[in-house]
Amino acid sequence: MSHYRSISPFTTWRRWMWQDADAPDAQGVALAVANALEKLVTRNDLVAADSEQSGGQDAAGRGTAAFCGPRRPGISIENYIERIHSYALCSPACLVAAFVYLDRAVHRRPDLLVGSLNVHRLLLTAVMIASKFFDTMPQNNAFYAKVGGVSNADLNKMEVELLFLLDFGINVTSLEFESYCSYLEKEMVASNHRKGAGSDVDLL
Amino acid sequence: MAVAAPGQLNLDEFPSWGSRGVDCFEKLEQIGEGTYGQVYMAKEIRTGEIVALKKIRMDNEREGFPITAIREIKILKKLQHQNVIQLKEIVTSPGPEKDEQGKPDGNKYKGSIYMVFEYMDHDLTGLADRPGMRFTVPQIKCYMRQLLTGLHYCHVNQVLHRDIKGSNLLIDNEGNLKLADFGLARSFSNDHTGNLTNRVITLWYRPPELLLGATKYGPAVDMWSVGCIFAELLHGKPILPGKNEPEQLTKIFELCGTPDEVNWPGVSKMPWYNNFKPARPMKRRVRELFKHFDRHALELLERMLMLDPSQRISAKDALDAEYFWADPLPCDPKSLPKYESSHEFQTKKKRQQQRQHEEMAKRQKLQHPQPHARLPPIQQTGQPHPQMWPAPGQPVHGAQPQMAAGPSHHYGKPRGPSGGPSRYPPGANPGGGFNPAHPTRGAQGGGYGSGPYPQQGGGRGPPYPGGNVPGPAGPRGSAATSGAGYGTGVGNYPQGGPYGPSGTSRGPNVGANRGQYNWQ
Numbered sequence: 080m081s082h083y084r085s086i087s088p089f090t091t092w093r094r095w096m097w098q099d100a101d102a103p104d105a106q107g108v109a110l111a112v113a114n115a116l117e118k119l120v121t122r123n124d125l126v127a128a129d130s131e132q133s134g135g136q137d138a139a140g141r142g143t144a145a146f147c148g149p150r151r152p153g154i155s156i157e158n159y160i161e162r163i164h165s166y167a168l169c170s171p172a173c174l175v176a177a178f179v180y181l182d183r184a185v186h187r188r189p190d191l192l193v194g195s196l197n198v199h200r201l202l203l204t205a206v207m208i209a210s211k212f213f214d215t216m217p218q219n220n221a222f223y224a225k226v227g228g229v230s231n232a233d234l235n236k237m238e239v240e241l242l243f244l245l246d247f248g249i250n251v252t253s254l255e256f257e258s259y260c261s262y263l264e265k266e267m268v269a270s271n272h273r274k275g276a277g278s279d280v281d282l283l
Numbered sequence: 284m285a286v287a288a289p290g291q292l293n294l295d296e297f298p299s300w301g302s303r304g305v306d307c308f309e310k311l312e313q314i315g316e317g318t319y320g321q322v323y324m325a326k327e328i329r330t331g332e333i334v335a336l337k338k339i340r341m342d343n344e345r346e347g348f349p350i351t352a353i354r355e356i357k358i359l360k361k362l363q364h365q366n367v368i369q370l371k372e373i374v375t376s377p378g379p380e381k382d383e384q385g386k387p388d389g390n391k392y393k394g395s396i397y398m399v400f401e402y403m404d405h406d407l408t409g410l411a412d413r414p415g416m417r418f419t420v421p422q423i424k425c426y427m428r429q430l431l432t433g434l435h436y437c438h439v440n441q442v443l444h445r446d447i448k449g450s451n452l453l454i455d456n457e458g459n460l461k462l463a464d465f466g467l468a469r470s471f472s473n474d475h476t477g478n479l480t481n482r483v484i485t486l487w488y489r490p491p492e493l494l495l496g497a498t499k500y501g502p503a504v505d506m507w508s509v510g511c512i513f514a515e516l517l518h519g520k521p522i523l524p525g526k527n528e529p530e531q532l533t534k535i536f537e538l539c540g541t542p543d544e545v546n547w548p549g550v551s552k553m554p555w556y557n558n559f560k561p562a563r564p565m566k567r568r569v570r571e572l573f574k575h576f577d578r579h580a581l582e583l584l585e586r587m588l589m590l591d592p593s594q595r596i597s598a599k600d601a602l603d604a605e606y607f608w609a610d611p612l613p614c615d616p617k618s619l620p621k622y623e624s625s626h627e628f629q630t631k632k633k634r635q636q637q638r639q640h641e642e643m644a645k646r647q648k649l650q651h652p653q654p655h656a657r658l659p660p661i662q663q664t665g666q667p668h669p670q671m672w673p674a675p676g677q678p679v680h681g682a683q684p685q686m687a688a689g690p691s692h693h694y695g696k697p698r699g700p701s702g703g704p705s706r707y708p709p710g711a712n713p714g715g716g717f718n719p720a721h722p723t724r725g726a727q728g729g730g731y732g733s734g735p736y737p738q739q740g741g742g743r744g745p746p747y748p749g750g751n752v753p754g755p756a757g758p759r760g761s762a763a764t765s766g767a768g769y770g771t772g773v774g775n776y777p778q779g780g781p782y783g784p785s786g787t788s789r790g791p792n793v794g795a796n797r798g799q800y801n802w803q
Contacts, residue, residue, distance in 0.1 A: 187802035211350045235347045239396070242348060247356045
């Protein structure tokens with residue numbers, strides 16, 4: 080059911096990891112992840128609104144309530160990712176890995192709707208876990224809490240929740256990494272294309 | 284990212300780990316303790332099954348969930364083998380725990396996550412240190428084969444254990460041996476490109492390449508440890524009991540000869556080679572010192588204790604060694620004797636009595652120094668072989684200290700970090716009048732234990748706090764009270780993970796000054 084599997088991996092792990100000349104810069108990665116999440120959130124916010132209207136179940140199910148903030152944060156996903164990345168200095172690969180974790184989490188828990196109320200907290204927690212796992216000198220939780228604008232205790236709680244949600248499956252193989260990179264890249268191209276098409280129309 | 288429709292059935296395996304609470308288990312007894320947290324023997328209420336519960340300490344708020352614990356869980360989940368300890372599940376304790384005064388503490392997730400392991404009765408060191416214990420040759424072959432089988436499985440799955448030693452080899456009463464304590468373990472890639480820390484593996488079992496500063500290494504590091512254990516089983520005591528890193532290297536060179544470009548191409552390029560370059564060349568003496576071993580055993584040992592890691596035998600090849608296919612053959616684990624179960628763990632009171640007993644025994648030993656007296660294996664002839672090494676003039680077998688035959692887990696006492704550069708502080712314990720053959724035996728911990736996470740940043744810290752220094756724990760016999768069985772050594776648990784100090788903050792206030800986004 081995951082569409083990324085059908086895409087042949089063409090972005091290589093090394094290009095992203097080692098930042099070759101033609102590798103997307105960290106900002107590009109942040110943008111691509113933000114783009115994909117942005118789309119997801121837009122869609123899920125609609126779904127959540129629907130299910131609320133029809134008196135459906137609470138979108139924030141068991142164990143996922145920890146991520147739900149009281150209101151929409153006033154910072155865009157893109158700016159938030161860039162902020163985390165620029166202060167915590169995690170490697171760009173961690174941003175991709177964080178995206179992988181969120182995807183895994185929603186696969187495991189379909190009732191977890193990544194929406195505008197929880198996407199920031201989920202993202203922060205996922206990036207932090209990825210950095211702890213992949214980076215040689217990760218920042219600690221206290222630091223991430225400050226950067227992300229949540230309390231240390233809350234972030235610790237969310238960390239545990241997400242680890243359990245992922246069933247501690249935090250490894251990302253190079254093949255998976257490549258697939259996700261390809262997916263993000265393709266989504267990026269697609270949305271640029273859409274934007275481009277839009278402006279073409281304007282020109283006409 | 285795929286989104287499942289609300290309410291869609293999740294066909295994946297579910298419920299996941301952590302969905303059950305620790306109240307599914309009845310805690311029976313604490314069987315280990317350390318900074319990592321306590322280890323309990325417990326009974327699953329529903330099935331009556333006995334398990335070991337290892338608590339993950341969560342009280343360092345700044346670090347959150349310990350990265351080492353994440354790694355250990357991740358690795359254990361991947362490994363499913365009859366010779367690797369099984370992590371059954373992870374459970375949480377519901378709600379905030381209360382502190383001793385009964386006040387709920389502020390930290391919601393403090394100390395409330397447990398790893399559930401299958402329960403094992405003994406560990407190899409504890410078993411070997413039982414008074415009067417003598418392994419038979421088929422028994423040693425049986426344990427060695429299981430150890431190698433388990434390790435081969437790890438290596439095939441690209442996991443380095445990095446803390447192979449007797450107290451991390453758990454043995455049940457069916458004679459099964461399982462590798463435990465993957466707190467230092469790590470995935471590796473076959474090309475050995477990663478920069479790995481060389482502050483791993485308990486000193487006595489640490490291979491020369493790590494002592495010489497290698498940061499690119501592979502499965503051969505574990506095979507050195509296996510060689511040390513193998514020789515220890517046959518010899519009756521640890522063969523390379525160094526007190527610190529330089530002394531450890533010296534002991535290795537005295538046994539295996541000094542490395543040079545002939546027997547170990549590239550050794551002179553090792554980071555710390557020049558610091559430890561031996562003053563004079565020494566000859567390899569493995570065959571000479573262990574000439575009482577049988578031919579096949581010696582042959583295998585020689586190949587395990589190769590200085591050059593690239594020439595060291597692999598677990599797979601070791602399993603094919605003549606040793607395991609020559610008479611006497613390894614016995615069936617089930618045929619091994621069942622030793623007094625460690626389920627009947629002493630109560631604290633009993634333990635205290637034992638400690639007093641131990642104290643007395645120690646005092647007696649001080650008056651009448653006894654050498655190490657773990658017994659070498661029973662040979663086919665049934666005759667104990669003469670002890671060839673080291674100290675000439677030592678009595679061959681000391682009198683057995685008459686100790687209550689307790690459980691064979693190393694128990695209680697914490698040990699220092701295995702990774703630290705100065706695990707055994709020089710002169711930490713000058714030792715009374717006797718010549719300790721077992722300088723820090725008492726400090727060995729392990730089992731489910733998790734003491735030995737390598738120390739961080741500059742690795743300071745003599746591992747043994749003040750009065751607790753077990754030091755030369757005295758000639759054996761202290762098995763019942765020394766070491767830590769399922770022990771969770773006191774090892775400085777680096778919340779930041781073994782690879783680089785995570786505490787080196789780049790100024791945690793950066794967020795605060797630049798407009799924190801606070802939307803709570």
